[in-house]
Amino acid sequence: MPQSASSTWTISELAEEFSVTARALRFYEDKGLLTPTRHGQARVFSATDRARLRLILRGKRVGFSLEEIREMLDLESITSGSPQHLGVWLTRFRARIEVLKQQRRDIDGAIEELETGCAWMEARQADLEPSAELKSRARAFEALARARLEH
Amino acid sequence: MPQSASSTWTISELAEEFSVTARALRFYEDKGLLTPTRHGQARVFSATDRARLRLILRGKRVGFSLEEIREMLDLESITSGSPQHLGVWLTRFRARIEVLKQQRRDIDGAIEELETGCAWMEARQADLEPSAELKSRARAFEALARARLEH
DNA sequence: TATAACGCTTACGTTAACGTCAAGTGGGGA
DNA sequence: TCCCCACTTGACGTTAACGTAAGCGTTATA
Numbered sequence: 001m002p003q004s005a006s007s008t009w010t011i012s013e014l015a016e017e018f019s020v021t022a023r024a025l026r027f028y029e030d031k032g033l034l035t036p037t038r039h040g041q042a043r044v045f046s047a048t049d050r051a052r053l054r055l056i057l058r059g060k061r062v063g064f065s066l067e068e069i070r071e072m073l074d075l076e077s078i079t080s081g082s083p084q085h086l087g088v089w090l091t092r093f094r095a096r097i098e099v100l101k102q103q104r105r106d107i108d109g110a111i112e113e114l115e116t117g118c119a120w121m122e123a124r125q126a127d128l129e130p131s132a133e134l135k136s137r138a139r140a141f142e143a144l145a146r147a148r149l150e151h
Numbered sequence: 152m153p154q155s156a157s158s159t160w161t162i163s164e165l166a167e168e169f170s171v172t173a174r175a176l177r178f179y180e181d182k183g184l185l186t187p188t189r190h191g192q193a194r195v196f197s198a199t200d201r202a203r204l205r206l207i208l209r210g211k212r213v214g215f216s217l218e219e220i221r222e223m224l225d226l227e228s229i230t231s232g233s234p235q236h237l238g239v240w241l242t243r244f245r246a247r248i249e250v251l252k253q254q255r256r257d258i259d260g261a262i263e264e265l266e267t268g269c270a271w272m273e274a275r276q277a278d279l280e281p282s283a284e285l286k287s288r289a290r291a292f293e294a295l296a297r298a299r300l301e302h
Numbered sequence: 303t304a305t306a307a308c309g310c311t312t313a314c315g316t317t318a319a320c321g322t323c324a325a326g327t328g329g330g331g332a
Numbered sequence: 333t334c335c336c337c338a339c340t341t342g343a344c345g346t347t348a349a350c351g352t353a354a355g356c357g358t359t360a361t362a
Contacts (some may be wrong), residue, residue: 022309090272110210117244118248191329
């Protein structure tokens with residue numbers, strides 16, 4: 001039983017905690033997103049590594065590529081760059097923000113549609129029999145869906 | 152010059168309007184997401200096709216795979232299924248909604264961080280000289296970033 | 303002592319979503 | 333008529349992000 005309270009983790013501990021495979025963690029190291037120390041051959045992950053992993057997974061969930069995440073995690077290259085270099089990053093950050101805001105709008109729309117679909121399905125499940133009334137409702141739903149399509 | 156007011160589109164017209172390639176549209180047809188009619192060999196896209204494309208691209212932006220989008224666009228398979236089949240879809244829809252809500256939280260967090268980064272870079276660009284004060288600010292930012300990492 | 307259990311590296315395989323030729327078709331101006 | 337241009341259908345190539353398998357060393361437990 002490893003001393004999991006001493007703020008270091010093995011590869012499989014981290015893998016399980018974040019529901020990823022050990023292979024993925026080794027892959028992230030290959031790509032320069034994680035740099036665990038070693039004890040002999042075995043990787044030893046620190047609290048910082050763990051925090052970086054958290055950011056990596058969050059970045060992934062919002063659509064960043066691993067390469068983009070790597071660049072963003074590398075604060076050094078931002079804080080030590082020239083003002084001109086800084087401008088490049090500013091532009092990229094702002095563009096990213098716009099993309100994320102669009103994505104947010106899309107997500108809100110998608111949630112709405114999915115919830116509408118759920119409501120309809122629940123209503124249909126409530127009446128157990130395919131009555132004439134249900135059929136007309138179904139047709140109404142289809143009409144609505146079609147209207148959304150036409151918009 | 153095609154009659155673009157008559158509510159039909161050529162493949163390249165649609166491609167340009169939505170900033171995708173013709174290849175992508177043919178690919179979507181191959182996968183069953185679009186079913187344009189034909190005039191001879193050439194594809195003719197209707198207003199419905201155009202609306203479906205809009206939904207396809209939106210679905211993509213929120214992280215659905217083309218296969219998932221195809222299934223969701225195929226309302227027939229939902230409205231005509233058995234109540235049991237309906238239950239499957241209900242479950243899938245609800246799960247999707249949860250994923251989307253998590254994604255929205257992630258996006259909000261990412262936007263916040265990016266905006267913080269922008270603000271810092273702007274502040275740094277304002278002072279043109281790398282003064283001692285600026286350096287201390289930089290260190291402050293790094294400390295903040297590190298604190299976020301450690302959380 | 304043996305036998306899992308865990309970890310390592312190396313290397314090839316896989317999937318999605320197209321990109322990129324190549325070679326052919328069909329219509330409309332000069 | 334000729335030629336160009338947009339469109340077509342294959343067919344193979346590409347990239348990201350791992351999966352999977354082989355083969356081997358190390359540690360923990362029975």
